[in-house]
Amino acid sequence: MIIVLKPHATPEIVEHVLERIEALGLSPHLSQGVSCTIIGVIGDEDKLQVQPLQAIPGVEKVVPILKPFKLASREFHAEDSVFTIKGIKVGGGHLAVIAGPCAIESEDQLFEVAARVSRAGANILRGGAFKPRTSPYSFQGMGVEGLRLLKSAGEQFGMPVVTEVMDPRQVEVVERYADILQIGARNMQNFDLLKECGRTRIPVLLKRGLSATVKDTLMSAEYVLSEGNRQVILCERGIRTFEDSTRNTLDLSVIPNIQGQSHLPIIADPSHATGRPDLIPAMARAAIAAGADGIHIEVHGCPEKALSDGPQALVPDQFDRLMDEIRPLAELMGRTIDTCKKEATACAPC
């Protein structure tokens, strides 16, 4: 930690800061110049974090040096984390292809999409049972009945399933049906939900918040990790910017950025980020070329009849073409796409 004092700081202020540092058992290094004084503190930065040195009059700014996250860092765990979920590996060269409808609407709708995405090569099935909707008057999801359908579809097609959990009180029931718990972008800093998911022993798919920095995102992962659950998959799903021709702005630089400092897998969700089927394939390709550990794509048999986020879904035929584009790219990037064990059965077209 570096403490920069205001120009012309009095000796009393310097003394006051030094005393405070020493009282914590730390050793300050004082550097004084003509117009500026800085104090370096090498040691256990945690001790200092709880002391808001910045509030001392005479202190210009405090610059932390160490990263605030630990369990999420490469310093703690140098190798890429790889999680095996019902036989499907994620991370460390294994590419997750998560696909399925935004919301589970009916058995027919879900199974039809599951059959198609499974046949096309997706290896994890997604579907929302509890839906975070900006309007209280919108469809809020099928709830537990949706969870049951999802589990059943996962079993039929041999795919692990992921679904969103929005409330700490739902964690227990969702864990009973799902293989991966999703925490949505709007809940990325719902700390009680993070902790509750951290107490389960199944992987957590944590989406970056719409205005979360890389550091914020890793700190939220740290909440889950620090409760004992070491299986966190991060997901970039777009941030809010001034650009108004897309739903959000997919920030792909976070992929190598996070991979450089954390061992956790990170995937990209071009469906939510762009909200536009015409941009999803290009952004899925870009994510893989950027080194993403997976992609998350919404697919719906008839988007114009979807109860949630229809306009951003690919239809199964578009998803087929996307997979055809992605396979050689994944190979070029040295990525394996694990395949589900059960053969997907045929299904009627939309």
Place this chain on the structure above:
Amino acid sequence: MIIVLKPHATPEIVEHVLERIEALGLSPHLSQGVSCTIIGVIGDEDKLQVQPLQAIPGVEKVVPILKPFKLASREFHAEDSVFTIKGIKVGGGHLAVIAGPCAIESEDQLFEVAARVSRAGANILRGGAFKPRTSPYSFQGMGVEGLRLLKSAGEQFGMPVVTEVMDPRQVEVVERYADILQIGARNMQNFDLLKECGRTRIPVLLKRGLSATVKDTLMSAEYVLSEGNRQVILCERGIRTFEDSTRNTLDLSVIPNIQGQSHLPIIADPSHATGRPDLIPAMARAAIAAGADGIHIEVHGCPEKALSDGPQALVPDQFDRLMDEIRPLAELMGRTIDTCKKEATACAPC
């Protein structure tokens, strides 16, 4: 709702869209030009919202006309909402002055600050018992013990008290001790928490999320209102921008913007927005001049020893001066600052 078709839309597409609208019992108005076709739909827009017309191939864009919120709108309730909380009015010309420490740290700390802010003219006491911290290793609040201290301080100084609730499971206990439930910026779209607070019958102080639009914010209020709780106070606390010399950017235009379309009171929190005591007084004044229904200010006896967000707190003497600045401004703006009934007793300096 206006549906703009892509240039050169075929008659089949036009027909398809018209049929879908008519199937909902609505009447479409077709306008066709040389290069462009638009379809206007006048009627119950809710029926259409669930139909993602935008997903129909051939549709360029869908422009909603009606506002998506109802109970929060001035169309539903034309007059300013005024809430009376333990004798203190908020809204409709009554200025809330909410002050207190970021986190409740001890009885001494809380009572000392409460005494000072009460004496200076604050009329609602704030203090965090459950703290949303970006790091799991930071102080997480005193919990229920903190709630007890807050209630007791409120009684001693005759002030209603407000504290944050982060988890739907905490709503019941927080409601027992607090007069106002605060929903923090990071939880603004924690829809289950919104609903749970909507089921209580005490006012909810809802903070705008860091990247929430005005519409998003009013939709979150709608969640609370639609559960039956009609007492929502909105709070602007800064949004995330690229400016890096302040913690966030206080967007004061939301005050007249929201007041124009909603009857709910809206206050401003310059403490969280700026994170800088040197900017807080100017921003508090600006908020009042913009027509805010209140301000929210963090005050700490010794910011440099605060367990949470110390650097952004005013010391009691600064708060005294702020109140001296604010009183004539509030008067000029035609605002009354209700005063608490009990006389604040003297307290020892920091």
Place this chain on the structure above:
Amino acid sequence: MIIVLKPHATPEIVEHVLERIEALGLSPHLSQGVSCTIIGVIGDEDKLQVQPLQAIPGVEKVVPILKPFKLASREFHAEDSVFTIKGIKVGGGHLAVIAGPCAIESEDQLFEVAARVSRAGANILRGGAFKPRTSPYSFQGMGVEGLRLLKSAGEQFGMPVVTEVMDPRQVEVVERYADILQIGARNMQNFDLLKECGRTRIPVLLKRGLSATVKDTLMSAEYVLSEGNRQVILCERGIRTFEDSTRNTLDLSVIPNIQGQSHLPIIADPSHATGRPDLIPAMARAAIAAGADGIHIEVHGCPEKALSDGPQALVPDQFDRLMDEIRPLAELMGRTIDTCKKEATACAPC
């Protein structure tokens, strides 16, 4: 300047950085801890700025301490700068009220608005002759003919006049007619234009760019100042954010923020920032309460017939009411509104 080395930096890297600093005649201070090494450099930071130390492998980050601007800083000039422009003072307690149409469209239009704003109490007249339009097909301004009208209106109503200059080649002609040169937000980092305006001897009204930080803005002022022109008036006119119900987001915290570090006057332009007449008065009041040294308001006799930015203009009657609101507020804030010498003559209504 503080140089933070990467964890486990080798002695060779430490040595390499130290040598580079000493080669510049500066003295490094080395602080080494278990996991981290920092090097403080006290002295002439300018010498180091040209050396991109951050590019040295093994360097984690470089933290500058000194501010990069000099002539714009309070360290260089402690007192508020006050400029006297044709008898009207700006800064140091004198409030500039700049008003007029977005674009000069005709003699009648300009003189009518000038008469009304002058009578209402505006003390500087604005009007665009060269218009920066996002579309090449939009009205681009009346050019030199507009400048002539503006000068003539200024003389008739005894008001100094301000108009935008967009091209370094126009500076000479604009300087002949105008009392203040405006540099628009889109040109804030048009460095050649800044330099050219810096070579004149009339004040420059420099608008903050749509995504410029406070530091960027002061650095652009520094460009003008460093050419010898010490009369720069800064202007906050809104930044681009994700909020889509206003044109931009007025960031009023920059007012006390800049006043704390710079002696230059800073005014606010709620017309461009909000783009909405219903929000302009509240934001003008807020700006004054925040301590702004002036406001910039667009006024048009018939906004629905304006050739540029009509929707954001106030009509003269609205401007009259705004001035009535602002006068007592300015007085409360200890601000004087200098008045123009000539009596405004009556004019026909729109």
Place this chain on the structure above:
Amino acid sequence: MIIVLKPHATPEIVEHVLERIEALGLSPHLSQGVSCTIIGVIGDEDKLQVQPLQAIPGVEKVVPILKPFKLASREFHAEDSVFTIKGIKVGGGHLAVIAGPCAIESEDQLFEVAARVSRAGANILRGGAFKPRTSPYSFQGMGVEGLRLLKSAGEQFGMPVVTEVMDPRQVEVVERYADILQIGARNMQNFDLLKECGRTRIPVLLKRGLSATVKDTLMSAEYVLSEGNRQVILCERGIRTFEDSTRNTLDLSVIPNIQGQSHLPIIADPSHATGRPDLIPAMARAAIAAGADGIHIEVHGCPEKALSDGPQALVPDQFDRLMDEIRPLAELMGRTIDTCKKEATACAPC
């Protein structure tokens, strides 16, 4: 164009709007519902744009339908534009690989880098002679002497050269030495510069502004095109967001987004966008996978001694590796990388 009236608009207002539209020779279509009235106007939207209908009291909002740019649109020119610059094709499946130092510092520095990037496979050489620097005290470029060196290096290595022009007065001299004129992000809305470059007959590399939307960017291109120069290459170089661990945020979705509506080639500049050599290769790959028509990479022999933007430059060895990664990816994407004719000669290592 669609005009939405405010709820309960009076018949007088409706009449007033209809008259105004008809006065322009256009035909309005009126749709009236219980709570809402909309007026559709099909026809020449340009006529209406100059009429700020939004300023009419009683008008809620005006929604344009047609795109405001013409020459830049696919409607005007359906096929991809392909430009041939000294034998190197850009666009339509031909990938531009633009590389070179941020600033030209000396003959040795430039030729050394040119030799290396040419040998590695770059096909266009870049180098700044006039540098836009945020500080007036920073190195401002070598000027015309730099241009001469650049032209000479281009000839020696058989590469077309691109360099930035910042001032309309420089266009003539820059055009004499360069094969492509670059307009930097900070000048994207310097409309006089755009026009001046539009009057030349050499290609313009137009960088997206730091807070420019896709529409803004295409409108700036339209300025160049409307002056008669039909050779504009767009460049995404990062936008400003709240993320503080990278210089800017590379928004790759603009690549398919712009390609969908415009025939102009668009390239990506991961060097300026990220400012971090550790992220540049991944973002260059992602850009190509997203379908970019080229990449723009800064390379410097000794970044730690660079006079401008050193920390973001790749060293020649890193650029070699990047090209090795990019070649198979370009092939997979069906992109050709045109090669320069002259054999690059050997050069001494840094």
